[in-house]
Amino acid sequence: MLEPTPLDERKQQILKAVVSDYTVTGVPVGSQVLAAKYFIALSSATIRNELADLVGTGYLQQPHTSAGRIPTDRGYRYFVDFLMETEAATPGVRRTVRQEFESAPRSVDGILEKAAMVLAQVTENVSLVTAPEVSEQRIKHIDLVSLEPQSALIILVLEGNLIKQQVVHLDRPTSQDDLSRMAAMLNRKVKGQTAEELAGRLAQLGPDRGEQRRIIERVIESITTHQAQRQTVVLHDGVRNLLRHPEFVEVSRLEELLELLEQGAQLASILQQVAFEKDVEIIIGRENTSSGLRECSLVLTTYKMADRVRGTIGVIGPTRMHYGQVVARVRLVSQATSDVLAHFGN
Amino acid sequence: MLEPTPLDERKQQILKAVVSDYTVTGVPVGSQVLAAKYFIALSSATIRNELADLVGTGYLQQPHTSAGRIPTDRGYRYFVDFLMETEAATPGVRRTVRQEFESAPRSVDGILEKAAMVLAQVTENVSLVTAPEVSEQRIKHIDLVSLEPQSALIILVLEGNLIKQQVVHLDRPTSQDDLSRMAAMLNRKVKGQTAEELAGRLAQLGPDRGEQRRIIERVIESITTHQAQRQTVVLHDGVRNLLRHPEFVEVSRLEELLELLEQGAQLASILQQVAFEKDVEIIIGRENTSSGLRECSLVLTTYKMADRVRGTIGVIGPTRMHYGQVVARVRLVSQATSDVLAHFGN
DNA sequence: TATTGGCAGTCTCCATCAAGGAGTGCTAAT
DNA sequence: ATTAGCACTCCTTGATGGAGACTGCCAATA
Helix, strand or coil: CCCCCCCCCCHHHHHHHHHHHHHCCCEEEEEHHHHHHHCCCHHHHHHHHHHHHHHCCCEEECCCCCCCEEHHHHHHHHHHHCCCCCCCCCHHHHHHHHHHCCCCCCCCHHHHHHHHHHHHHHHHHEEEECCEEECCEEEEEEEEEEEEEEEEEEEECCCCHHHEEEEEEECCCCHHHHHHHHHHHHHHHHCCCHHHHHHHHHHHHCCCCHHHHHHHHEEEEEEHHHHHHHCCEEEECCCHHHHCHHHHCCHHHHHHHHHHHHHHHHHHHHHHHCCCCCCCCCEEEEHHHHHHHEEEEEEEEEEECCCEEEEEEEEEEECCCHHHHHHHHHHHHHHHHHHHHHCCCC | CCCCCCCCHHHHHHHHHHHHHHHCCCCEECCHHHHCCCCCCCCCHHHHHHHHHHCCCEEECCCCCCCEEECCCHHHHHHHHHHHHCCCCCCHHHHHHHHHEEEEEEEHHHHHHHHHHHHHHCCCCCEEEEEECCCCCCCEEEEEEEEECEEEEEEEEEHHHHEEEEEEEECCCHHHHHHHHHHHHHHHHHHCCHHEEEEEEHHHHCCCHHHHHHHHHHHHCCCCCCCCHHHCCEEEEHHHHHHHHHHHHHHHHHHHHHHHHHHHHHHHHHHHHHCCCCCEEEEEEHHCCCCHCCCCCCCCCEEECCCCCEEEEEEECCCCHHHHHHHHHHHHHHHHHHCCCCCCHH
């Protein structure tokens, strides 16, 4: 990504004006509008010359000969990297976010659903939230509950208080008391272990102890499938907001996007690549690898739950979006989510 | 709902032909098409007379003067009540359903998600699934896990193996060993109880035993909020399928529907009213109370998990849907879901 | 009496056309 | 370097007018 033609001050201002105006009005902006609204000192002819240059260098484009200009993906990129002013969230928005989180249920899932909902609401776009990802899934607690005489439920509490359940079949009828004793023993053995460590220990254990072995195997299986599954779980909300954007009157575009959202896996892999160091990451139009996102932008950041537990949160919307505002609001909701989740850390 | 004009045999056949043809082609059907495709023995003029009668009695309508006829809601109602032939699901569909359920994760949530997914796929409509509803929520198991010295996680296993978690603050630092002892004691006390029974016992307990009391209070709270919340949780899948139906090219209609789906509460109340005795319940167009569903039909039935655990499953689509096929497939997926969930009963 | 052929009438759909408007690029003057 | 002026291009909108699809009705028929 070279910048072969660095933009002089005036071209930057014009680019900024085009992006700003276009994101609000949705109409290609012409030289006259720019002269009247943003550059009273200049004539429209001068601006026309500059616009022609910006088209030549690939920052702007013309839908057709006698239309105004709209930004290219490259133009948006330059805008968000160098020109954009993030707007502080208004008190009204802050209040909305606060109130919604106050009424959120006291569970991780409930809070994340709330986050998706409120983010969709305040950005008027589709929100995305990945489930928290634990970098090393250590076992915190294990419990066994009798279901039938010969089957039991394994309950597993992982770091970050993520709970997994798994049914296991037993060789012989076992009472709840026996199961409880076994759980107590397992707790001493497995607490603080990861699935890998556990697998290593299992090898040492030898072929005896059939029942225990089977249970530990199921525990490992549960954790590993948990890891695999988490990669595909993405919450989203606010699809209805997209219908209000004129770029989605063509339903074919919407259909592609809905397919991405409903299947989830592809989006999940994008969201997982969001760097934890960076503040907010923006992916614009064709910078996306998925064809369904060619005309969309993503504004993403991360939230924290405990030191080793993290997730991604953000929005997806048309490339023509009010980046300054959206960035501020994504940041706000991410921060609020982290704050509320802080209580669930270990 | 009177039937002031019972239909003679030929009118029934014509109504059936109109509905069948219209649900497939999506085009208003005219007298010539009917004569050519369904009634070779009759002339188009005769059929015109019959069609005029059916319009007069409210079973059919005309979009405009020189157009063919389409069914009214009343026409669809008569069709599904008296004329419809449910088509047995094809081997291909059966195989799809079977395979999808085989690859489903071994958890209630996972299976229900799979059910929603596969139902959307085979009916090419939006699927709806309510979470299983437990008529009496009895506690099966309770466990306490230490988080910090002064806070703990309550894990609650209810009938049907539904798991709830809840954080509780403790008066004084308590070790995991103490918590385990307390859990064992609680287990003896609360096992098999419902929230109401527990509340009654709590009153007898008196003001002492602060810690235990607080925990039991949280347990009750957890169950009751669980009940309240369940009423609003509706899974859905397949919104992208709707975009293929020409009745949704107007996005405004889609928007209303999406809002219903994303908020969920209103839909949940509809789904909860589905009778458990009836086989499949069909709600057509304006029979719906929600204005967003004026042009939609719902095909709903129930699934079972254990004797006292039940949920609703079905689809929502345009009133112009292939009822015979959809009914058969809803029935199939419901049955398959019940079968897979049978292992999770108590 | 039920059915049918014929026909005028009605409405939609689609292509075509022209006028109006927005915005540009270019040229020549400042 | 900037600007006024102007010819040109292209989209948008609305009007017009057949072509096509069906109907409703009437008179003839079995």
